[in-house]
Amino acid sequence: MAILKTDNITMRFGGLTAVDNFFVELEPGEIVGLIGPNGAGKTTVYNMITGIYTPTENKIYFEDEDITGYKPDKIAKLGIARTFQNIRLLDNLTVLDNIMIGTHLHLKSSLFSAILRLPGYTKEEDELYEKSMELLKRVDLDEYTNDKAGSLPYGKQRKLEIARALATDPRLLLLDEPAAGMNPQESAELVGFIRHIRDEFDVTIFLIEHDMKVVMDICERILVLDYGKTIAEGLPKEIKNNPEVIKAYLGVDLANA
């Protein structure tokens, strides 16, 4: 059973078709890449999957449930987490608080028991705290626990955003350009980190990335978007030599040159 299926979804903004009949099926445990030139519609695909936009046409299924039109928080509760192309951390809150906000969706205690600090709530809060601290250790960010998220070095901020997404206990993780702005050493580390979380946290990963080295290194399968259309799909080495892809990226037809 596919964990995620987008059934030829289309997104139009006025006259612009940002995404045109996008079809993908992700199998549990896969790492799949989504690439394409600027403005191709990659982020729009994520925004549809996570409920920020509702596709103009057709439907999205997560574990066979039709999630089209669900609100983002409901989709997060179902088990899809994401990061953003332009990092969206809670800059003025601590690293720990950023993580703990990811665990809020699991809280069962009511507002009243939270204010009255009833035993049920304190127990849950303790559990969320333990869980968050453990997660920080697992992703090796525990030395920053009480620092403000906005004060972290850029690479660590990217990592923290991924960790925060993991705190929601997702089964599907969408990463929007996690290597953007990283130096080669940082992006090499990132490749290891993404593999590590796929294995350790048991998640399926869907990844948008411009850094071809990162994409080719970790993706088992790649889809290529250009002007909203899927122009190629296949193994990394197939994509690398696909004339359509080369043309889209360079704007010239290399095969005929």
Next chain:
Amino acid sequence: MSKNKERLLSLIALVVLAFAINFAEKNLDNYTLRILNLGAIYTTLGVSLNLIFGFTGQFSLGHAGFMAIGAYTTSLFIMPPMYKEMSFIIEPLIWPLSVIQLPFVVALLLGGVLAAVAAIIIGLPVLRLRGDYLGIATLGFAEIIRVVSNNIPQVTNGALGLKGIPGYSNLWWTVGFAVLTIFVIKRLIASSYGRALMAIRENEIAAEAMGVNLTYHKVMSFTVSAFFAGIGGGLLASLLTTIDPRAFMFVMTFNVLIVVVIGGLGSITGTVMAAFLFNFFLEYLRPLEQGFNIGPLAFPEIPGLRMVTFSLLLLIVIIFKQDGLLGEIEFTWKGFFSFFDRFRSAEGGKM
């Protein structure tokens, strides 16, 4: 410092506060008591506005509307029926309000609950708006409440307002409710729900993507805020013993806003300090408006000069020190003792 020790200290502080209130009620003159009562009521109002504006980041200008609901509700339920019969001269007060009389605390809580219900009703549609639009919509709500209170004389006595409201408000009630407000809102902020509110303030899109239900959390914060604003309104009505629709014009919200911004958005300690300072200065700057001389310069009588002074102060804070008096610094016992430790070691060094 352990949790238990901090709790013990807080308990001791409360006992000391009780002695202080007892002393103040017995020994201070009415004038000073009134300023202290106002300070305490503004604490309740300010801390509740800080919840929705400072901690949740929702620009609400509806505080005066919720206060009006609380003030009228409380007043109508504590005024003796005979009194109500006498003062409702335009149209008689409708039954059963005309015959009911409730204990002060019940009437206050009822006022808070009604304000909270109003918050849910208007919060659901307007909290979808952002920034300036939310400000305008909540301002409109407060204005509607005021106009309505002007136009249903069978409930509010119209423009004449209510007079002879029993003056139950004293430091026990006003400080008591201020402490309750601080307690509840502090705990809310320090809970997982509070983190969700701050996440909404910091980045709504990220918060929602992390599973925070925006509508639920915003309406919750707005409702809790309105509940305490309603109670603050009730306390104020009983302190002043007379209210009319003009008391709940925008300037009422503006006063509370001044307190919150000067104290520091997101700082409860700052709000408490600013609430008392605001009311002290409002009183002690009164001579400003009566005309004064500086050397040979004679300043004429200018009504409203105090508010001009505060508005200027507000401007200065907004321009030069956006995080207010205290920024996000909060009073903690740990901070309290480390402050004195530093002080002591500095003293020791000198000797």
